[in-house]
Amino acid sequence: MRRLKIIYDRERCRGLGMCAAIAPHQFRMKGKKAVLVRGKRTPRTGEYSTILTVPAAESERIVKSGMACPVNAIRVIDMDTRKSLVQTRIVTHGAKRIDADAARPKDFVMDRKGYLLIRVDRDHGLIEVGLCRRKNQVDVIITGRNPTDIYYTILKKKLLSRFEHAAYIGKETQKAHTALQLGIEYVQDAPLDFSKNVKT
Numbered sequence: 001m002r003r004l005k006i007i008y009d010r011e012r013c014r015g016l017g018m019c020a021a022i023a024p025h026q027f028r029m030k031g032k033k034a035v036l037v038r039g040k041r042t043p044r045t046g047e048y049s050t051i052l053t054v055p056a057a058e059s060e061r062i063v064k065s066g067m068a069c070p071v072n073a074i075r076v077i078d079m080d081t082r083k084s085l086v087q088t089r090i091v092t093h094g095a096k097r098i099d100a101d102a103a104r105p106k107d108f109v110m111d112r113k114g115y116l117l118i119r120v121d122r123d124h125g126l127i128e129v130g131l132c133r134r135k136n137q138v139d140v141i142i143t144g145r146n147p148t149d150i151y152y153t154i155l156k157k158k159l160l161s162r163f164e165h166a167a168y169i170g171k172e173t174q175k176a177h178t179a180l181q182l183g184i185e186y187v188q189d190a191p192l193d194f195s196k197n198v199k200t
């Protein structure tokens with residue numbers, strides 16, 4: 001058994017739901033925010049906290065839920081050692097700094113699984129991604145309303161084989177999403193032009 005303190009900062013929560021999916025005994029979703037199930041509010045900080053004694057498996061779930069929170073809203077402390085198992089403060093001291101190299105065309109490597117064609121379907125508010133295994137032959141079409149759904153689907157179905165291709169699909173689908181939201185034109189591989197609205 002392990003004695004843990006969970007501290008949850010409701011102000012920071014963006015309601016993405018990872019904590020409740022990973023540790024449903026500790027977190028549940030209420031409207032657009034998570035709730036720490038047995039949490040008590042500290043008036044001074046506005047944070048919610050609870051101390052519990054849990055078996056190893058639950059302790060692992062609690063730590064994972066804190067690690068998964070993308071906005072550092074969950075802190076976990078081991079009460080026996082007083083060690084922070086999940087900290088919310090970002091520490092850069094001692095980090096190695098690397099300046100990004102300029103991407104060069106000669107570094108480009110074709111994905112053996114194919115290439116992607118991306119466009120927006122304005123009538124239905126959808127982003128459409130076509131996978132071509134041969135030149136101009138679309139074999140699979142993935143549609144979705146937001147970049148996250150699309151790239152998770154592409155990764156789950158193992159439609160890509162290269163990291164840079166996965167990064168590329170994230171960048172392009174986010175551009176397509178922004179174009180849809182703002183009513184501007186989306187052209188794959190071209191920068192967005194925020195000055196021109198699409199005629200409807």
Ligand code: SF4
Nearest residue numbers: 013014016017019069
């Ligand atoms: S994972 Fe973080 S942001 Fe997402 S619901 Fe939980 S506390 Fe909120």
